[in-house]
Amino acid sequence: MLIALIPALAWGSIGLISGKLGGTANQQTLGMTWGALLFAIMMTLCSWGHFMANCTWKLWIVGLISGLFWSLGQNQQFHAMKSIGVSKAIPISTGAQLVTNALAGVILFHEWTTKRQLSIGSLALIILVIGATLTALHDKKNAAVNAERVSEDWNGGARALILSTLGYLGYTVVVHWANVDTRAMVLPQAIGMVLGASMFALGKNAFKKETYKNILTGLVWGTGNLFMFEATTMVGLAISFSFSQMGIVISTFGSIFFLGEKKTKREWVYVVIGSLMVILGGFLLGILK
Numbered sequence: 001m002l003i004a005l006i007p008a009l010a011w012g013s014i015g016l017i018s019g020k021l022g023g024t025a026n027q028q029t030l031g032m033t034w035g036a037l038l039f040a041i042m043m044t045l046c047s048w049g050h051f052m053a054n055c056t057w058k059l060w061i062v063g064l065i066s067g068l069f070w071s072l073g074q075n076q077q078f079h080a081m082k083s084i085g086v087s088k089a090i091p092i093s094t095g096a097q098l099v100t101n102a103l104a105g106v107i108l109f110h111e112w113t114t115k116r117q118l119s120i121g122s123l124a125l126i127i128l129v130i131g132a133t134l135t136a137l138h139d140k141k142n143a144a145v146n147a148e149r150v151s152e153d154w155n156g157g158a159r160a161l162i163l164s165t166l167g168y169l170g171y172t173v174v175v176h177w178a179n180v181d182t183r184a185m186v187l188p189q190a191i192g193m194v195l196g197a198s199m200f201a202l203g204k205n206a207f208k209k210e211t212y213k214n215i216l217t218g219l220v221w222g223t224g225n226l227f228m229f230e231a232t233t234m235v236g237l238a239i240s241f242s243f244s245q246m247g248i249v250i251s252t253f254g255s256i257f258f259l260g261e262k263k264t265k266r267e268w269v270y271v272v273i274g275s276l277m278v279i280l281g282g283f284l285l286g287i288l289k
Contacts, residue, residue, distance in 0.1 A: 010224030012247025023210025025078035035218020040190035054184035067192020073167025083157035086255035095132030124284035131277025245282030
C-alpha cells in the first residue's frame with residue numbers, strides 16, 4: 001500500500017516542482033523529458049534481459065507514437081498551469097483524463113459489458129465531471145481575490161486543457177490497442193517524449209538553465225512510473241490506479257501553500273469537495289479495472 005502511494009506523491013508533486021524550478025511551458029516539458037529518458041535508460045539497463053526479450057519493431061513504433069502523444073499532453077498541461085494556475089488546471093486535467101480514458105475503454109475496447117459496470121462507471125463519470133467543475137468555481141463575491149486574477153487566461157487555459165486531454169488519451173490508447181509490453185516500452189516511449197518536446201521547444205529559447213533544472217521533474221515522474229509498475233504487481237491495478245489519482249491532493253493544495261495561489265473560504269470548500277470527488281470517481285473506475 002505504501003508503494004502504491006509513491007506514484008501519487010511523485011506525480012502530484014510535478015506541478016509544484018516545475019513551478020518552483022521555473023521556465024516556460026516548453027522548457028519545462030523538454031527538461032522533464034530529458035529526466036524521464038535518463039530514468040528510462042537506467043530502468044532498461046537494470047532489466048536488460050526483459051527488454052531484449054520484448055524488443056520488436058512494433059514495440060518501438062508504438063512507444064515512439066505514445067511518447068509523442070504524451071509530450072503534447074504534458075506540454076499543454078504546463079500551458080494550462082501557466083494560464084489558470086496549478087490548483088485549477090490539475091484537478092480539471094485529471095478528471096478529463098479519467099473520463100476520456102474510461103469512455104475510450106467502453107467505446108473502443110468494450111470494457112464495460114455488465115449492468116454493474118455500466119451503472120458504477122456512469123456514476124463515476126458524473127462524479128468526476130462535477131468534481132472537476134467544482135475545483136474551477138470562483139467566489140465572485142470576494143472582490144479582493146478576484147482583482148488578483150485578472151491575469152488568468154481561461155480561453156487559453158481551456159484550449160490547452162482540451163489539447164492536453166487529447167494528448168494523454170492518445171498516449172494510453174495506442175499502448176492499450178497495440179498490446180505491447182509496457183515495461184519494455186519505457187525506453188522507446190521516453191525517446192518519443194523527447195522528440196515531441198524538442199519539436200515544441202524548437203526556436204523558443206529551449207536551452208536555458210530552467211530546462212536543465214527541470215530534468216529533476218522528469219526523474220520524479222520516472223520514479224512514479226516505476227513504482228506504479230511495482231504497485232500493480234503487488235496489490236493489483238484497481239488499488240494502484242486509484243491511489244495514483246490521490247496526487248491531485250498534493251498538486252492542488254500544494255500550489256496554494258507553496259506557490260501562493262489565492263483562495264477564498266468558499267473556494268476552499270469547492271476545492272476540497274471537488275478534489276475528493278475526483279478521487280472518488282477515480283477509485284470507482286479503478287474498481288471496474
